Amino acid sequence: MSDVGTTIIGAGVVGLAVAAKLSETRGAIIVLEKNEKYGLETSSRNSEVIHAGIYYKPGSLKAKLCVEGRDEIYALCRKHNIAHKQITKLITATDTEELKKLESIYHNGLKNGVPLELMDRAATLKLEPNINTVGSIYSPLTGNVSAHELMDCFYHTFLENGGTLQLRCEVVAIEKLGSGYRMTINEEGRQSTFTSETLVNAAGLYADKIAALAGIDIDQAGYRQFFAKGSYFAVVPSKAKLVSRLVYPVPRDEGLGVHALLDWAGRLKFGPDVEYLQDSKFEYTVEESKRAVFAQSIRRILPAINDEDITPDMSGIRAKLQRKGDPPKDFIIAHEREKGLEGFVNLLGIDSPGLTSSPAIARYVESLLS
Ligand SMILES: Cc1cc2nc3c(=O)[nH]c(=O)nc-3n(C[C@H](O)[C@H](O)[C@H](O)COP(=O)(O)OP(=O)(O)OC[C@H]3O[C@@H](n4cnc5c(N)ncnc54)[C@H](O)[C@@H]3O)c2cc1C
Incomplete structure (x- = not known):
């Protein structure tokens, strides 16, 4: 029996959206974040545009999740009074x-x-x-949204559903157990371990490093960022x-x-x-x-x-996920069952339209885990 049911690594807009969604059905969830506050990296350093879904390859995750996420974001904004504008x-x-x-x-x-x-x-x-x-x-349908207020909304939903956000807590090692994972965390120089049944890697710029910690060959898998x-x-x-x-x-x-x-x-x-x-x-x-x-x-x-x-x-x-000059690649959102990592979901290459897509990404992750 693991210490925790579900752990999410990374409290950017994607990790928080996933936490809010999974907390509806999975009870107490833990989010680990290495910084002193959530949303201090890419999620607060972007154009804050609600993309309509124009440019992405039809049939790709980017196209599908952007279009779905766009509508969900407008609905969330109206429901929770999040600053936004359908500015066109x-x-x-x-x-x-x-x-x-x-x-x-x-x-x-x-x-x-x-x-x-x-x-x-x-x-x-x-x-x-x-x-x-x-x-x-x-x-x-193009608009903009306050990324901070959107993250606050996901955070409060997750908190109300019994979730815990552990700040200044960096994941430094992951070990696959017979069932679940043992994680080593570093909290301001102090190291400790705990076990979690399910693990979601939403570590943004560091997501390939987290995948490597779990034992994935990121070059062979095409996961290098x-x-x-x-x-x-x-x-x-x-x-x-x-x-x-x-x-x-x-x-x-x-x-x-x-x-x-x-x-x-x-x-x-x-x-x-x-x-x-x-x-x-x-x-x-x-x-x-x-x-x-x-x-x-x-x-x-x-x-x-x-x-x-x-x-x-x-x-x-x-x-x-592509080098300079190469054609754009799609998001990678994968349950790594085939790699022998049951209950481990990786999210890599979540560049634009990751903010717009965040609520739809969360539903997609939930579907991969059910
Ligand atoms: C310049 C720019 C403009 C953009 N414009 C738009 C736009 O207008 N519209 C749009 O839809 N998208 C846009 N995007 C994309 C969007 O910002 C991203 O897709 C989104 O913010 C990614 O969120 P994230 O949660 O995956 O990553 P992040 O916000 O980076 O969050 C990841 C978190 O994981 C934490 N973490 C990492 N490693 C560890 C570890 N080992 N232990 C614990 N925690 C860890 C980090 O500290 C971080 O807080 C833009 C991006 C950029 C850079």
């Missing part, structure tokens, strides 16, 4: 070549069941008179009203492209770019030296922005 979004093409790409994005979105509208230049400029455009996609930093720049207040919704470019390289977003303080920001890291030393400074390149990317969408109108703001780091 435009993807703007800036030349005829991009118009072709725009059409293929539009059809991809329709395949995912996302309501979208193609707009010509005149219709686009009626919505956003200051942007550079020859035509656009209008997405009425690569890290892509995304930086943001904020626009001076005098130019913050130049757009009134999210405005994205047609993606050129990796990522969705540096786009316009409005934060909860009413500031206009642009980001995130994509900068693959050489190692896993996670560092969040936004380099001033990026200013000129950033301003140039912004002017693709909003020509009125000068280099001196922007200042370095925040950054976040994505856990990706």
Whole structure:
């Protein structure tokens, strides 16, 4: 008999969503988090966009869980009074070549069941008179949500259902037992062990390390994560009203492209770019030296922005399953039964749209464990 029924490693938005869901039926659940508070890593360093589900490969987990999660997030926001806004979004093409790409994005979105509208230049400029455009996609279901309030909501649900969040508690070893797992945890230098029947790995940037601790060969399994930093720049207040919704470019390289977003303080920001890291030393400074390149990317969408109108703001780091230049990979969410790890669920490569998908990911994990 294990000490605990279910343990979740990681208290980001995904771990907390899974904890809230599983606590409905599985009773007391423990969440282990190495930091002093929940949600201090990727879940609080992102665009806070409720993605509609436009770009992801039809049939993929990203497409399915994003579309489901989007609707669940709006419903949760209404029910629990979580700060959110269905602010809507435009993807703007800036030349005829991009118009072709725009059409293929539009059809991809329709395949995912996302309501979208193609707009010509005149219709686009009626919505956003200051942007550079020859035509656009209008997405009425895209919005934004306070990631902190969403995490608070998951946390309180899980707490009300008898859950425990153990902070400053890092998982440093995992051993498979005949039934369940023995975990070694490090709490500010003190090591101890306990056993858990079921284990969910929602460790974000460290999820591949946790999978390796459980004995999985992460290279053979395709579980190694690569890290892509995304930086943001904020626009001076005098130019913050130049757009009134999210405005994205047609993606050129990796990522969705540096786009316009409005934060909860009413500031206009642009980001995130994509900068693959050489190692896993996670560092969040936004380099001033990026200013000129950033301003140039912004002017693709909003020509009125000068280099001196922007200042370095925040950054976040994505856990990706593909190396720089390779095609995007889907989320990995797997019950590792076939690897001899009954009751162990891995979540890897939970980059965007992980925030949007979080409630749907939680239901998916529950289905894998039932
Ligand atoms: C720049 C950027 C922009 C993004 N924009 C959006 C967006 O607009 N919309 C959207 O839907 N998604 C977006 N995303 C993606 C989204 O932020 C992530 O998918 C989501 O936050 C991942 O949550 P998580 O819980 O998996 O990871 P995290 O938030 O990183 O949480 C993992 C937790 O595990 C803990 N942990 C790790 N190892 C251990 C251990 N050994 N022991 C104990 N605890 C451990 C960590 O401390 C951390 O708190 C963006 C991501 C980035 C980087």
